[in-house]
Structure formats: C-alpha cells, structure tokens
Amino acid sequence: MSRIRAPWWKVVLLLMALGLGGSFLPITVPAQDTDNQLRPPNIGQDNNAEMWRAIRQGIQGKVSIPDKKAGVLVQSEGEEWRSIRNGPVSNYGVWLILGTIAVLALFFTARGRIRIENGRTGRTILRFASFERFIHWTVAVSFILLALTGLNLLYGRYVVKPWMGADTFAMVTLAGKFVHNYIGLLFILGLTIMFLIWIRQNVPTRIDLIWLAKGGGMFKRGVHPPARKFNAGQKIVFAAVIIGGALLSYSGLNLMFPFTLETTVQDMQQTQLLHAIGALALTAVIIAHIYIGTIGMEGAIDAMWSGRVEENWAREHHNLWFKELDTQTETQETTNDPNARGTPAE
Numbered sequence: 001m002s003r004i005r006a007p008w009w010k011v012v013l014l015l016m017a018l019g020l021g022g023s024f025l026p027i028t029v030p031a032q033d034t035d036n037q038l039r040p041p042n043i044g045q046d047n048n049a050e051m052w053r054a055i056r057q058g059i060q061g062k063v064s065i066p067d068k069k070a071g072v073l074v075q076s077e078g079e080e081w082r083s084i085r086n087g088p089v090s091n092y093g094v095w096l097i098l099g100t101i102a103v104l105a106l107f108f109t110a111r112g113r114i115r116i117e118n119g120r121t122g123r124t125i126l127r128f129a130s131f132e133r134f135i136h137w138t139v140a141v142s143f144i145l146l147a148l149t150g151l152n153l154l155y156g157r158y159v160v161k162p163w164m165g166a167d168t169f170a171m172v173t174l175a176g177k178f179v180h181n182y183i184g185l186l187f188i189l190g191l192t193i194m195f196l197i198w199i200r201q202n203v204p205t206r207i208d209l210i211w212l213a214k215g216g217g218m219f220k221r222g223v224h225p226p227a228r229k230f231n232a233g234q235k236i237v238f239a240a241v242i243i244g245g246a247l248l249s250y251s252g253l254n255l256m257f258p259f260t261l262e263t264t265v266q267d268m269q270q271t272q273l274l275h276a277i278g279a280l281a282l283t284a285v286i287i288a289h290i291y292i293g294t295i296g297m298e299g300a301i302d303a304m305w306s307g308r309v310e311e312n313w314a315r316e317h318h319n320l321w322f323k324e325l326d327t328q329t330e331t332q333e334t335t336n337d338p339n340a341r342g343t344p345a346e
Contacts (some may be wrong), residue, residue: 075265077265077266077269078265078269081269081270081272081273084273085154085272085273085276089154089273089276089277089280090154090155092280093154093276093277093280094155096280096281096284097280097283097284097287100284100287100288101287104287104288104291104296108291108295108296111218111219113295113296113297113298114218114296114297114298115298116298116299116310116312116313116316117221117222117312117316118312118315118316119312120299120310120312121310121311121312123310123311124302124306124308124309124310124311125308125309125311125314125322125325126307126308127229127303127307127308127309127314128303128304128307129307130307131197132197132198132307133304133305133307135190135193135194135197136194136304137304138186138189138190139187139190139191139194139241139245142183142184142186142187142190143187143245143282143286145179145180145183146180146183146184146187146279147279147283147286148176149176149177149179149180149183150180150276150279151283152172152173152176153173153176153177153180154276156169156172156173157169160172181256184249184252184256187245187249188245188249188253191241191242191245191246191249194241194242195242198230198238199242201228201229201230202230202234202235202238202239204232204235205228207226207227207228207232207320208231208232208235209232210225210226211225211226211227211231211232211233212232213225216231216232216233217317224316224317224319226319226320227317227318227319227320227321228318228320228321228324229318229321231317231318233292237285237288237289240282240285241282241285241286244278244281244282244285245282247274247278248275248278248279248282251271251272251274251275251278252275254268254271255268255271255272255275297317298313299313300313
C-alpha cells in the first residue's frame with residue numbers, strides 16, 4: 001500500500017500545474033455579449049424622452065390632491081403669457097399713455113383753452129343734480145385708484161422700485177393689491193348706477209353725426225355744432241366707460257375669484273391679458289376726458305363741481321339742451337301766470 005501512495009508534495013504540484021494551465025486556455029465569448037457588457041445600460045431612455053416630451057406639451061397626469069390642475073408639471077403657455085404681458089402689452093401700453101398725453105399737449109399748445117366766446121353772464125343753470133355728481137365722482141375716483149394701482153403692477157418694478165427700494169415697494173404693492181380688489185367692487189356698483197341714470201340721454205342720434213363732422217367745434221373758433229345735454233364726444237366717452245368698464249369688471253371678478261367658473265389656467269392667463277389691455281385703453285380715454293373737463297374747456301368743470309353751468313357755456317356747447325330748458329321755463333311761467341311772457345334767460 002505504501003508503494004502506490006504518492007508523496008504529498010507531488011500532489012500539490014500536480015494541482016498547481018493543472019490550475020495554471022487552465023488559466024491559459026482560450027475562452028470563447030461572443031462579440032455581441034462583450035459589447036453589451038462594455039456598453040452602459042440604456043434601459044428606460046426612450047421612455048424618459050417620451051415622458052419629458054409629454055410634460056413639455058402640458059399633458060395632465062393624475063394627482064391625489066383636490067386640485068387636479070396640479071397634474072400639469074410644466075405649463076408651457078405660461079412662458080408665452082409672460083412674454084406677451086412684459087413685451088407687447090407693456091410696451092404698447094406705455095406708448096399709448098404717453099402718446100395720448102403728448103397729443104393733448106400739442107393740441108393745447110395749438111388751440112389753447114376753449115373759452116366761452118360771449119363771456120360770462122353771471123347767470124347759471126342746473127346741469128347735474130347732487131346724486132348724479134355723487135355717482136360721477138364715485139366712478140371717477142375709484143377708476144383713478146384702480147388705474148394707479150394697476151399701472152404699478154405692470155410698470156412699478158421698472159419705475160417705482162428703483163427709487164423706493166425693494167422692501168418699501170413690496171409693501172406698497174401689497175397694499176395696492178387690496179385697494180385694487182376692494183375699490184373694484186365700488187367701481188362696479190357706481191358704473192351700474194351710472195348706466196341706469198344716463199343711458200337714455202346717451203343714445204346716438206343724427207345730430208351726433210353733424211357734431212362729429214364739425215369736429216365738435218374744438219378745432220376752429222366760432223364753430224358750435226348742435227348738441228343736446230350730451231354731445232357726440234361725451235356719448236363716445238360714456239360708451240367707452242360702460243363697455244370698457246363692464247369688460248374690466250367681468251375680467252377683474254374672474255381674477256379675484258379664480259377658477260370659480262369652469263376655466264383652465266390658459267383661460268385665466270388670457271383673462272389677465274384682456275384685463276390689462278382694456279385697462280390701458282380706457283385709461284387713455286379717461287386722460288382725454290379729464291383734459292377737456294379741466295384745462296381744455298372753460299366752464300366744463302363747473303358741471304360736475306357745483307352742478308351749475310354758465311348760461312353762455314350751455315348756449316354755445318349744448319344749444320339744443322339749452323333751448324329745451326328755455327322752453328320748459330316759458331311753459332312753467334305761462335302756467336303759473338297766464339299774463340306772463342316767457343323770455344330767454346339772457
């Protein structure tokens with residue numbers, strides 16, 4: 001038995017030889033498998049591209065919270081809204097406001113103040129009652145506050161913030177937001193009452209065409225086209241205020257109470273743009289209205305300040321209305337005293 005046993009060290013050498021020899025044996029591996037091992041995994045790349053493409057397109061996913069609009073991760077239309085608001089709307093808005101002021105300044109330089117040509121007689125007639133003036137000033141003051149706070153939201157960052165400072169500007173803008181919201185409700189109420197009390201007298205007639213054809217007598221001295229209580233120019237302002245105010249009221253309420261109706265985010269963005277454009281246009285109209293009612297025409301401010309206007313002012317600018325009042329006065333005098341003769345208030 002001892003003869004067939006090999007020494008232990010020979011067994012170890014034999015095993016080592018077999019191990020080293022096996023390490024040099026060629027191992028055949030398909031080239032395709034080697035390439036796959038060296039190439040980084042691409043599992044999910046196509047799916048990720050499709051996912052981000054869908055997110056970029058604004059496709060809405062599913063969320064568990066009540067606000068289903070949160071399912072849209074990227075609202076691409078928001079960038080388009082921002083570029084329009086900060087681009088064409090704000091740029092053209094500046095040109096519109098400044099252009100209106102420049103045109104009025106040039107007109108005042110060339111024409112001067114429209115005077116009462118026949119001078120003041122010292123006699124006045126009632127044009128607007130106290131309630132009418134109260135409604136007018138309610139709408140006027142509320143609109144001015146709305147315009148100032150709204151313009152601050154659009155241009156304050158560029159005009160007000162540099163000299164006021166970031167902290168003060170933030171406080172003023174926040175306060176202006178509350179003023180804008182609450183005064184807006186007062187504006188809507190006043191606008192509704194104004195429409196009800198003046199709509200009948202602001203219906204267009206053929207006489208308004210004559211007034212417009214003669215430019216309202218504002219470009220040439222001595223020209224006084226016929227007009228009743230409200231001339232064509234005032235009717236245009238009234239229509240602009242009512243229509244523009246209604247547009248601003250509707251869009252403003254939608255912005256104050258967003259998504260109360262079945263609207264999308266895109267609808268709200270379009271509503272905001274419509275609100276800004278309408279506000280800028282109406283602001284330009286009101287600037288022209290303020291001009292003609294103050295420095296542009298002598299005696300015009302008295303109509304809304306005291307409610308009474310100079311007789312010659314009424315005769316020159318609203319001759320048909322003045323004749324109606326004169327006729328009513330004669331009729332009243334004749335009724336009170338059959339022997340009395342009516343005379344014009346001159």
